[in-house]
Amino acid sequence: MVQDIITQYIDSQRDAMLSLLEKMANTDSGSYTTDGVLKVAGFISDVLLPLGFDVQMLPSSKYAPHLLARRKGSGSKKLMFLGHMDTVFDEGTAKRRPFCIEGGKAYGPGVCDMQAGIVCLLYALLALEEAGYTGYGELKILFNSDEERGSETSEQYIIEECGKSDMVLVMEPGMPGDYVVIERQGGGIFNLDIQGKPAHAGACPLDGIHAIDEAAHKILALHGLTDLSLGKSVSVGVIEGGTRSNIIPEHVFMEIDLRARFHHDGIALMKKMQEIADTSYVPGTKSTLTKVMYRPPIEKTPGNLKLYQTLVTAAQKLGIPVNETYCGGGSDGNYTSAQGIPTIDSLGPIGSLEHTDDEYMLVDTLFSRCKLTALFIVELTI
Numbered sequence: 001m002v003q004d005i006i007t008q009y010i011d012s013q014r015d016a017m018l019s020l021l022e023k024m025a026n027t028d029s030g031s032y033t034t035d036g037v038l039k040v041a042g043f044i045s046d047v048l049l050p051l052g053f054d055v056q057m058l059p060s061s062k063y064a065p066h067l068l069a070r071r072k073g074s075g076s077k078k079l080m081f082l083g084h085m086d087t088v089f090d091e092g093t094a095k096r097r098p099f100c101i102e103g104g105k106a107y108g109p110g111v112c113d114m115q116a117g118i119v120c121l122l123y124a125l126l127a128l129e130e131a132g133y134t135g136y137g138e139l140k141i142l143f144n145s146d147e148e149r150g151s152e153t154s155e156q157y158i159i160e161e162c163g164k165s166d167m168v169l170v171m172e173p174g175m176p177g178d179y180v181v182i183e184r185q186g187g188g189i190f191n192l193d194i195q196g197k198p199a200h201a202g203a204c205p206l207d208g209i210h211a212i213d214e215a216a217h218k219i220l221a222l223h224g225l226t227d228l229s230l231g232k233s234v235s236v237g238v239i240e241g242g243t244r245s246n247i248i249p250e251h252v253f254m255e256i257d258l259r260a261r262f263h264h265d266g267i268a269l270m271k272k273m274q275e276i277a278d279t280s281y282v283p284g285t286k287s288t289l290t291k292v293m294y295r296p297p298i299e300k301t302p303g304n305l306k307l308y309q310t311l312v313t314a315a316q317k318l319g320i321p322v323n324e325t326y327c328g329g330g331s332d333g334n335y336t337s338a339q340g341i342p343t344i345d346s347l348g349p350i351g352s353l354e355h356t357d358d359e360y361m362l363v364d365t366l367f368s369r370c371k372l373t374a375l376f377i378v379e380l381t382i
Contacts, residue, residue: 208248
């Protein structure tokens with residue numbers, strides 16, 4: 001029976017799974033650490049190529065190439081898996097706090113978000129190979145190198161490749177409480193440049209146009225768009241401006257974070273942000289708002305619910321608990337759900353405190369979520 005083979009195989013590979021996870025976590029693979037991300041891509045290719053996957057690297061203008069793999073099966077359903085190879089951590093982090101296991105938790109940079117999800121998927125595929133299962137029509141995998149930077153150069157690949165698939169399965173980490181995600185907040189990154197005019201702050205201040213003064217007005221106006229009760233917010237997270245205290249500042253740069261639970265709110269917020277950018281609170285200033293990226297929310301669609309119901313069936317057969325929830329952070333599944341493609345997220349092992357030095361993954365869930373991923377593929381394609 002396929003389920004028994006999957007379970008037995010994954011139980012026999014626990015040490016190997018942890019060993020691969022350790023190698024990944026101990027490899028600096030921040031979005032800007034190109035060599036490290038390529039090394040992670042090599043670990044992935046070493047597993048996929050012997051399984052008969054066609055593996056190619058898709059070019060990126062700014063980051064490491066993205067990895068796309070595909071394999072034909074004997075069935076009809078086309079499945080697409082999404083994940084990312086990059087982390088948020090700077091080069092040198094892996095040496096400072098390498099992979100370790102304490103009290104049933106694995107620690108290390110990116111161990112939860114999302115090296116564990118990569119290992120989980122790879123060994124689920126190995127388990128299916130062990131069981132001789134090829135009932136899918138096509139399995140595709142896209143691991144990008146810039147998810148932690150808003151998938152700046154991979155968004156086009158995600159939308160194009162996922163558009164050829166029947167469903168999208170995202171290997172972001174699961175959350176404590178055995179949760180997966182079929183509803184996720186949308187978000188965006190925007191840059192705002194404000195141009196004023198320099199002048200001597202003491203001798204001729206009226207000859208200048210104060211860019212920081214303009215920025216202060218704009219920050220208050222932007223933050224005034226926030227309504228957390230409705231799941232929408234605008235936050236200025238980076239501000240740079242001025243050169244010296246005795247010079248009227250001529251330029252300010254701001255990086256702005258936008259969040260919205262519903263797509264119509266995201267559209268409305270972007271419109272209001274543009275209105276604020278176009279308003280000169282300090283006469284003579286000029287401002288330019290640039291959208292770096294925007295991920296629409298994952299909303300609870302019938303297609304997403306159907307995927308979850310199939311996941312529950314697989315979990316019940318394995319005796320593994322699973323629940324669904326809304327999540328405040330974004331992922332690449334946001335792009336695909338907004339395209340109307342059934343999407344389920346957070347299928348990876350469970351952990352928490354992502355993007356911090358205390359990030360962890362619950363070790364046992366590496367194996368349970370791996371079994372669940374493998375059987376989920378079977379349930380979706382039988």
